[in-house]
Structure formats: C-alpha cells, structure tokens
Amino acid sequence: MKENKSKVSSKSTKSSKKSKANNSSNDYTIICIDGGGTKTHGVLFIGDEKKAEYKAGTTRIGSVGVGESCERTLNVILELCKSVNISTSDVDVFVVGLAGVWLESEKRRSLNLIKTLARNDGYVINDLLVTSDVEIAFEGAFGAGEGIVTIVGTGSIGLARFGKNKFARCGGWGIELDDEGSGAWVGREGLTAVMRAIDGRSPYTILVEKLQEIIPTFDISEPRTIVKAFNERVFEYQSITPLVMECAEEGDLVCQNIIERAAHHLAELPLALLKNFSSKKPVKLALMGGIIDNDTLLSKMLYEELAKHPELECIPCKGNAIDGAKQMGLSIISELNKD
Template structure:
C-alpha cells in the first residue's frame, strides 16, 4: 500500500465521482454519489461532504476538485471551497476548478484543444496552453444553454404545446410520440392538463426535461424529421460556439466532445459537417483529467506509463 496519493473529483449536476490514485497511476479507490451542482441541488454540500469523507484510504498529497458552477471569480463559489477544505484539511494541496475544465484536460490529455460539453447544460471550453482558458456559453438554462439536453427537451415540448394550441395535423404525429414517451394521454383534449400536471410533480424539472433528449435522439435514428430538425439546430449552436472559440483564440484548435447529447449520431454528424472536421476522440473522461492535474500538482511524473496505468484503472469505472 502506498503512503501517499492524490484525489480527483468530478462534480456534475447529475452525478459526482471521485477517485484516489497512487504515484504509479494505479486507481486505489473510487466512489459515486448524486449531483453536487449548487445551482439546483439543495443537498449539494452534504453530498460532497459525505463523498470526500468516504473516499480517502491513505494520506492525500494533492487534490483537484472540478465542480459544476465553480469559478474562483464568483463569491458564491467560496462556499464550495469551504466545504472541500473543511473535509480535506490544511495539509492537502487543493486545486478548485469547474467540471468542464477537467473534462477538457481529460479529453486532450492535458494538451491544447476545444471541448464541446453538452449534457443537461452546454458549454465550450478552450485551452491553447498559452493563454488563460476560454469559456464560451455555459450561461445556464435561464440565459442560454443552447444545444444542451435541456434545450433539446424544451424544443420537443415546444412542438407538443404548439400542436395542442393549434391542433394543426402536421404536428400531431411528433406530439403523440413525445406524449407517449412521457406516459401521457395522446388525445389533445386530455394531453394539455396531463402535461401541466407532469410539470408540477417533477422533483427536478430541468433534469426531467433534459432526459427527453434521449427520446429525441432515438426518434431521429428512426428517421423522424421533427427530431432530426431539433438535433440539427442543437448541433448548429454547438458548432457555432466552437467556431467562436477558434476566432477568439486566433487558431483552429482540434475539437472534442463530452456529455450525453453527443451520444446522438445526428448531433455528432451535424457538428462534424458544420466544422468541416471530425472530432478527436476523448482520451480520458473528466475524472481522468482531474487525476492528471492533481498528479502534476503533487509534482509527480505524468508520462505514458502513468497514463496507461490510469486508463486501465478508470476503464473499470
């Protein structure tokens, strides 16, 4: 057993993951918990505290904590820092950052590139290794998040309510598919009240709406024109933001992706077409990116052998 280790945490809106890694890259421990985004998870602090208290089998030398909603420039993030430091103590060197930053580090193995992340929310993160990291989008569901799972779900439901208002026959088929996916009545005389009640009873409406993106993707794969149209619009937003990042940096960095929206073949193909190039396959997940940054923070040598060992350990996650 090693006498020191590093910790990496990837805290998103849906799930929080943590791994402890040895100096040779071996994964010593891993844990999963619920979401820890303080913007929409009332119990985020308890979730994060319990996870951190449970994860450390050996003394930690350094930790990288990537959390949704974190920014060192925002006063609201000080509470996130306090929660982490209260648990890990003063002897651990800690780097706090956003979850998308470690996702970009992982995707490009700490090299330059642009990550398009689209899950419940959406954000573009660009790193050229010469300037401070660049964020495009990531404004949250009230101000933006175009191309995200939430945006896709809202677009699908928008078509449903448009049909319920107008009763135009062209919208009936798609509305029926979405209503069935929600286990709601298809009859327009009953569907409206049922849909309003569905909204009322959701514990986390944003996540429930974002979950519809999977159904839209499935329908697109089956050739549904309305679903394809929604996903191609989502892809247009994401591709445009990647292009914005390139323009601001003045260089055509490679792009990669992360998040459930990019499980859609329609989205991947449309973004690829719009950018004129295929994405780089992500080399590691966000938790891998956090581990790389924590290892460097600890002063460890992060070479090919270390990364291979880490990849093997994370493949079981």
C-alpha cells in the same frame, strides 16, 4: 463569451507537511470528482491504480444550490474513503470539478464550505482544489496543449486555451438562460413542440405519443397534466432528449428539425472561440460529454456540421474529465514536494 486570464483554480492553503508521495512517483492517494449537470462521478486513485469509484446525483450549483452541492461532494469523498477503509487525512490531494462554478470567488466559496462541512463532522481535508468541471475536462482532453473543447451533456459549453495559459469560454450559461444544443435544451424544445402540436400551433409530432408512454399521468385530453408532472419533477428536460432523437430517427420532421438546430447551435461554440487564435493552421477541437460519448444522432449531425469548417480540426480526446483531475492532482503533489 468571456475571457479569464487569471489562474483557473482555487486551492486550499498548502499543507505544512510534505506530501507522503515524495519518495515515489506511485506513492500517492488522489480523489478526483467530476460534478456534472446530471451525475457526479468520483474516483479514488492509489498510485496509478483506480481503487474505488462512486456515482451520485448532480452537484450542479444552479440545480441544487451551493450548500447541497458541497454536501453531496463531501458525501462522495467519504464514500470513496470508506470503500477502501482509509481516512480523509490519508488522501494527498482532492480535485473537484463542479458544474456551475467559474469565478474565483465561486470556487473559493465551494472550497471553504466543503472544508467547513468536513471539519464540523470531524474529518480532515488537507490539500483541496475546487475548479470548474469544464476545466478538468479540458485538461483531460488536451493536457498542456492549446485548442478548444466543446462539452455536450446536460448543458453545453466551449472552452479555449491559447497563448500563455489564457482561457476563453463560450456558452455554458445554464438551461435557465441558454445552453443551446445541450441535452436539456433538446428535451425542452421537444416539450415545447408537444405543447404547440396539442394546441394546433405546429404540426403534429409522434413525440406526443412517446411522452404518454413514459409519463403515465400525462393525459392528452387534459394537457395541464404534463405541467403538473414537470412541476412534481416526475421528469426533467434531459430525460426527454433520447425520445426526441428516437422520433427524429423514425422520420418525425418536427424532431429532426430540433436535432438539426441543436447541431448548428453547438457548432457556433468553437466557431465563436476561433478569434482567440492567431495561427493560420486549423485549431484543434475535441468534443466531450454524454451526447458525444454515446454516439447519438446529434453527435453525428454535429460532426457533419463541423466538417464544413476547415479552420477546425476535430481530434480525439487524450482522456476524460477524471483523467484531467488526476493530472491536476499530480501537479499539486509535485509542487508540494518542491517546498
């Protein structure tokens, strides 16, 4: 677990011009991007109205590298502008939350590269904020309040805000190191269970049969064929997760055990963050991410696990990551108009 007391965003130098939104609270253009582990979601707002939306593949730096991440992010920006026939210079603020960035140096690196790529292609990016996808999600969930958010999607992470805008995180180290309980982790555990079952090291699981249905090249008589398919990116860990849950719901004990362990690991995230709060009242906890939003078996088991801990109070999110990015953008516009 790691605490970050510094300001949690990297922002480009303020433009010398005032935002064109200074005369009206609804006269602004903001592009918000939520760059997650599986997909990237971009929205262009003009005033309070959503004018354009665009979805692309992952911009997670750990998956595609910083260069590709920034190129994909810029492409989302350009597609959004193109769809409403405006120039990038017409946008007041760009707010980008990327999976795989946390340190200020990481945020500055991505920010500078996005602006350099845009400039090299003849585009103007004025006020740009690059931060973590977790931070825009937290802003969407809580606004200005204290609490803990646990995000469960391709990855998993907990983030707490407490005191005078202090932050602490738990988990979120990537599937290469951790991300226990996440979509990618569940899928990887499922694959491990399949390999163990084929070897005879563990009980049989019907996940073996379901994998054969979605991976035609997987031949159980030649188990190495699944390794070949994985190396050729025929599938990814998180694509196996729905099958693991399906098997668990059908009574497969091996897969049920995986989901139960996932729920336990996910509950550890907010519990580990509780020590940052001095109040004796229950700490508010919001759950977010694809695993939660889709009302999966894992989300149900997680809520059951959390119900055992009265020191946590589960609350609904005020909004999503895009809502959080928009609010950050409005704050930047407000600051610009004070100058």
